[in-house]
Amino acid sequence: MAQITESQQIAGVYLVDPSIHGDERGFFVETYRREWFPQGREMVQGNRGDRQAGAIVGLHYHLHQADYWYVPYGTARVVLHDLRTGSPTDGATQWIDLGRQADGTHSHRGIFIPPGVAHGFAAITDMTITYLVDNYYNPADELGVAWDDPAIGADWGVTEPILSGRDQTNPRRIDIEPQWQPHWLLRP
Numbered sequence: 001m002a003q004i005t006e007s008q009q010i011a012g013v014y015l016v017d018p019s020i021h022g023d024e025r026g027f028f029v030e031t032y033r034r035e036w037f038p039q040g041r042e043m044v045q046g047n048r049g050d051r052q053a054g055a056i057v058g059l060h061y062h063l064h065q066a067d068y069w070y071v072p073y074g075t076a077r078v079v080l081h082d083l084r085t086g087s088p089t090d091g092a093t094q095w096i097d098l099g100r101q102a103d104g105t106h107s108h109r110g111i112f113i114p115p116g117v118a119h120g121f122a123a124i125t126d127m128t129i130t131y132l133v134d135n136y137y138n139p140a141d142e143l144g145v146a147w148d149d150p151a152i153g154a155d156w157g158v159t160e161p162i163l164s165g166r167d168q169t170n171p172r173r174i175d176i177e178p179q180w181q182p183h184w185l186l187r188p
Contacts, residue, residue, distance in 0.1 A: 067119065149173050
């Protein structure tokens with residue numbers, strides 16, 4: 001059975017440490033179950049991203065979408081920042097390594113990210129990330145905040161980041177326009 005724990009740093013973020021079943025043939029791991037997340041909804045779209053070491057993706061956020069991330073190959077440094085006005089953890093930043101750990105083991109940890117929590121990752125090694133989302137892709141709900149905003153203070157774990165044009169031009173948190181500012185959401 002998986003161990004599900006709410007983040008101590010950001011309310012509504014859940015870490016999943018799944019049970020791993022293996023023998024001489026290999027292993028099996030159940031990476032996601034809807035019932036693990038008390039405020040989660042049905043995931044309707046699955047995505048995969050492959051990134052080279054040094055790439056940074058984010059910080060992105062959504063007003064109407066939750067994500068569930070899992071790294072089956074390589075190491076990703078996941079960075080989260082609570083943008084939700086009224087949240088008990090508004091302004092908190094957290095980072096955690098998913099996938100292969102420094103000691104060579106693979107944690108198989110997953111992470112549930114609610115709407116309004118900015119999220120991104122750095123490829124510490126060449127890596128693959130899979131993610132499930134509870135809404136279909138909507139470019140109007142694909143928002144961003146500066147990956148290097150000093151108010152966020154993220155440790156990305158890379159020295160020479162490779163960034164998309166979009167991620168180089170996201171606004172600082174203080175410059176997010178009011179209509180794009182997330183609020184503390186209690187989801188059914």
